[in-house]
Amino acid sequence: MTSVEQSLIRDIGLAKEGRLKIDWVEAHMPLMRRIREQFQKERPFAGKKVGICLHLEAKTAYLALVVQAGGAEVAVAASNPLSTQDDVVAALVDSGVTAYAWHGATPEEYQMHINKLLDFHPDAIIDDGGDLVTTLHRERPEQTKEIIGGCEETTTGILRLKAMAAEGTLKFPMIAVNDAYCKYLFDNRYGTGQSAWDGIMRTTNLLVAGKTAVIVGYGWCGKGLAMRAKGLGARVIVTEVDPIKALEAVMDGFEVMPIVEAAKHGDFFVTVTGNKDCITREAFEVMKDGAVLANAGHFDVEISKPDLRAMSKSVRTVRKNIEEYAFHDGRKVYLLAEGRLVNLASGDGHPAEVMDMTFSLQALGLREVVTGNYQPGLHSIPKHLDDMVATMRLQEWGISIDTLTEAQIKYLSSWTE
Template sequence: MEYHVKDLSLADEGLKLIEWAEMDMPVLRQIREHFAKEKPLAGIKIGACLHVTTETANLVRTLKEGGAEVFLCASNPLSTKDEVAAALVKYFDIPVFAIRGEDRDTYYSHINAVLDQKPQITIDDGADLVSTLHKERPEQAEKVWGGTEETTTGVIRLKAMAKEGLLKYPIIAVNDALTKHLFDNRYGTGQSTLDGILRATNRLLAGSVFVVCGFGWCGKGLAMRARGMGARVVVTEVDPLKALEAVMEGYLVMPLDEAAEIGDFFCTVTGNKSVIRKEHFLKMKDGAIVCNSGHFDVEIDLKSLREISTQVRTIRKEVEEYTLKNGKKIYVLSQGRLVNLAAAEGHPSGVMDMSFANQALCVEYIVKNHKTLQKTVYSVPEEIDKKVAKLKLAAMGIKIDTLTPEQQKYLTSWEEGT
């Protein structure tokens, strides 16, 4: 079996971490039990480009139990847990190509190692696997049955491809499932981002000014949790509807150009590039802390920051100190990459349980329906979304009401009024 991980001797530690995560992933565990009996993925090759974490390990285990051959590479150079990668190879016979801190060339060689296996289904987080396949192996892309995409950034890229008529196979946008973005993006990102910031800095949030750049679901979760820690939260936005919502939620809303002068912490969660730029760095207070929790490391313009700096040094693990020409110091966390995964452990397993349950069930859906699907981006089927929610509630021991026949009739008729 081909693989490329840092050190197989880390496998025992990784196995324990995988087991720990599994204890809080009851929905995925139920799906794995179903897959083990029914083998709905028998004979299928799956190429996955995901954060190599304990939660991901339980997803790929589930897919393998369903009968699939799974090949895994990292979707971010700083999110890999080397112990988990080793455990997947040693104890589950899953080929993994991922090493924490790998350079760009190694990163793409790992993607190509997965694509060399000729997968019929792809699972992506950020769309690097899909874009590489389309750019470098267009003939191979034509033969892929379908794929899934985990995150907002990837869905944006894939919808752009579909709009231009370039997408060569159907993709299900798992990110757009209600049981994904309402929970994973909001509660997962909110908690794990603060976890990463605190692990990296050990700074007090209470009383600070915390600037959240972007008020999508990730931004909403981050703002909510930062406020809960006692920070005074400022939101910056380009969308008037989201900005208005932030105002109604009680946050200060202003342009980043103004927020730059008062912020102690800055975190980007936009999915766009060059959000924090040269003009903002020059206005920041001495000691400002800057980080990113959007998928790619393009949200903070580090190139311009280096150009206006006289010195860069690592002052603490995951913290780089930039001394500006004006004498001020700016601190960047985790090289501008996902701070929640680079400086912490990513989303808690309890919320990834729903996201990865969607992934597993959508892969099963593609296997059953790929012959009728078009080359476009699909939403997660409603029945899958609701099934995940029901399984999660049941696992939590929570029961809910059901509509009476009279209520069902009322909701589907028009005759009855005041």
């Protein structure tokens, strides 16, 4: 069967439009182009099936095509039902990739697509958020024996994998791409910082300058969101549970307070913690009329939708990707993209140049785990791959740096000199 016959997608007729999107990001992802050329020569995935569960938009599509260029038979499913772009999926299928995804999939359809991807019987996987890995272990444990290994790129996914590894239940090796410097220092900070505000502004068409932005969580994603909000002219308040991160936020020039206090001041709220119930009834009860709620974490659990529904006399869609929750006291708050990942559900995700680094790490990490000899568990990506991606990025920008002399290397490794 051809990829078109095997796939479950919205409309193959959208392929031409999707191809234009992929061509655009390819032109702005020079690192991935270099890796694709390398993979075409080396064929590291020859004879292997690779299953990819990611946000299905143009940049991830190009990652799938780079893996395909390495000799793999590739199948994809979505890691979020609202971030899927049907034209891009159609273009992938037209390029010989099997796909199980469409925009707006119901929870049942979403899970069905993941199981169809597992029916493909991949030898290696790339996951985003951990749904593919957890489905394998919970529902199809016998199939874990078929998996050589895989990569995970999100903070949320790494948290789940760390829990599995600590319990000794992770049955195959996974590379923690998210923990690479070239991932979280740039993708999490500059990628999330720009793309989440892109999604918020595109969806609401509201001014950020002069408003108060509450950033819930001050990890690397939160740092990027706060920095961009400040640059857009907002007053920034940070909420945290970690005293060290809270101290960082203070020293970076931001106000820090509990969420219930911050809720009284915020015009925009953006959650980015990887945890559940970060904004709940207690905060909703004191929010200003017209507050805008957005989530930049992987799952739609950070803003309590059950509490919003329970407090509201009515819920209606007032603009694409904006739900209005009208409270009994007359106040209204607005939830973007159903509380899902706002930069992808309401936008195109991170800039291509940032994802060029992240997806280079994904591709190189996948080659590492497939061709290496890794034991089951969670593994850091090798430092030399991290350094390679950073060096390639600098080269593409025409930037050169110094190197240590032999005398300097000896000095740093000695305690007697």
